[in-house]
Amino acid sequence: MKKINLGSEGLIVPSVGLGCMGMTGFEEGHMYGEADEREAIATIHQSLELGGNFLDTADLYGPFKNEQLIAKAIKGRRNDCIIATKFGWEIDDNHKVTWAINGKKEYVKKAVERSLKNLHTDYIDLYYMHRLDKNTPIEETVAAMSELVKAGKVGFIGLSEVSSSTIERAHAIHPITAVQSEYSLFERTTESRGILDTLRKLGIGFVAYSPLGRGFLSGQIQTLDDLPADDFRRAIPRFQEPHFYKNIELVKAIETMALEKGITTSQLALAWIINKGILPIPGTKRRKYLTQNIAAADIVLTDAELSKLESIVPLGTDTGNPYDTFSMGLID
Numbered sequence: 260m261k262k263i264n265l266g267s268e269g270l271i272v273p274s275v276g277l278g279c280m281g282m283t284g285f286e287e288g289h290m291y292g293e294a295d296e297r298e299a300i301a302t303i304h305q306s307l308e309l310g311g312n313f314l315d316t317a318d319l320y321g322p323f324k325n326e327q328l329i330a331k332a333i334k335g336r337r338n339d340c341i342i343a344t345k346f347g348w349e350i351d352d353n354h355k356v357t358w359a360i361n362g363k364k365e366y367v368k369k370a371v372e373r374s375l376k377n378l379h380t381d382y383i384d385l386y387y388m389h390r391l392d393k394n395t396p397i398e399e400t401v402a403a404m405s406e407l408v409k410a411g412k413v414g415f416i417g418l419s420e421v422s423s424s425t426i427e428r429a430h431a432i433h434p435i436t437a438v439q440s441e442y443s444l445f446e447r448t449t450e451s452r453g454i455l456d457t458l459r460k461l462g463i464g465f466v467a468y469s470p471l472g473r474g475f476l477s478g479q480i481q482t483l484d485d486l487p488a489d490d491f492r493r494a495i496p497r498f499q500e501p502h503f504y505k506n507i508e509l510v511k512a513i514e515t516m517a518l519e520k521g522i523t524t525s526q527l528a529l530a531w532i533i534n535k536g537i538l539p540i541p542g543t544k545r546r547k548y549l550t551q552n553i554a555a556a557d558i559v560l561t562d563a564e565l566s567k568l569e570s571i572v573p574l575g576t577d578t579g580n581p582y583d584t585f586s587m588g589l590i591d
Contacts, residue, residue: 260310260556265538266436267462270385270415272341274533274556276313277306277549278468278542283324296328299544303332307339309553315439315468315540317345317389318374322356326377337380343437343466344378345419346370347389360589362392362400371407387417387439391591397429405433417466421591423457430461437464442537444513444528444568445472445497445506445578470532470539471525473497473581475506477548478514478524495582502579509578512571522558529555531568 260273282299303314314333316325326344333340347370349361374383386407388400407413415436418429429435438458440449446469449455458465471477473492479485483493483503492498497506510524517527525541525548532539533556541552560568572578580587 260553263536263538264464265385265466266415266464268415268434268436270341270436270464272313272538273310274538275311275529275553276315276343276466276538276540277303277311278540279303279314279316279325279329280320281542282544283321283328295544298546299328300332302544302546302549303329305546305549306553307333307336309550311549311553312339313341313343313538313540315343315466317348317387318350318370318377319345319348319356319389322348322350322354323373323377326374330377330379334379341384342378342380343385343387343417343439344374344383345387345389346374347387347392347419360390360392362388362395362397364399364403367400367403367407371412375412382412382414384414385417385437386413386415387419387437389419390589391418391421391425393591397425398432401429401432401435408433420589421454423452423454425591426454426457426461426463430463435461435463437466437538439466439468439540441469441581442467442532442539443470443472443476444531444572445475445509445576446581447574451574465537467532467537467539468542469581470541471528472506472578475510475578476513476524476528478510481507495580497579497581499579502577506578509572509576513568516564516568516571520558520564522555523551525551526555526558527568530558530560531565533558534560534565 262271263274265272283294316329347360349357349359404416417437419439486492514524517524529539543549
């Protein structure tokens, strides 16, 4: 697979990564339905074989189960992988998520040691702050992350779901390699808020999670019955009225364009992101979707095709919030 520079600090990654969150459940149920460890590990192995060696996880997922799954999958192959994990959602000593955000220096040190242990490694390639701790200066958090780089425990540092102001303040303390936020044809807030412009100006890479609009842009969801009963998406506005069936109509228009080009709806949505120089990390836990996602790296879209696609879902289109009210409040 083609490689790209993620930011300007020297991190080279494949042009499509693998989001691993859905491969394990949460302590309070599953994210995207029932998990299958054997198939998840096989999916990671196939991704590595196809050049998709950028694996995205977080201590929150499980908690810890996702990092442990990755450790199991890449045993003996650590140097073949680029591991990105995250901290910030506070997890207590009983492995319970408190649902507070903790960016204090002491917690950064505690969190990285846990992740190193769970990943069975002595270094993390890219370490993100999962959400901004609004009660702790970003300078304190990033200074603590910088110490991890100096100690050789972390290669590069990143932030997630942060504003331009936070990015600039953080970057002044230690070079930020990447910012990860939700980004897709259905979610372009980072664009409308000028955050992408800030990243380009500072030479920081952008990683797009949920690049398929939390599955909407796969074209596989036609009714809510297509979602498992314990799927968290049932509780978020994008999958509820008045947005759900309006979004279905948008997907149908995108699907028509994809068919004309001889590719899938998912591939068109991913190619749109890749052609912008952004790294998408589509989440999948099954091999049948993985190959399709990775093939999107080779799809070239003309300026006319990009314009046509963006005319279907213009910047500012309201497709519904991707989170509930509590989680939306944690975005900087």
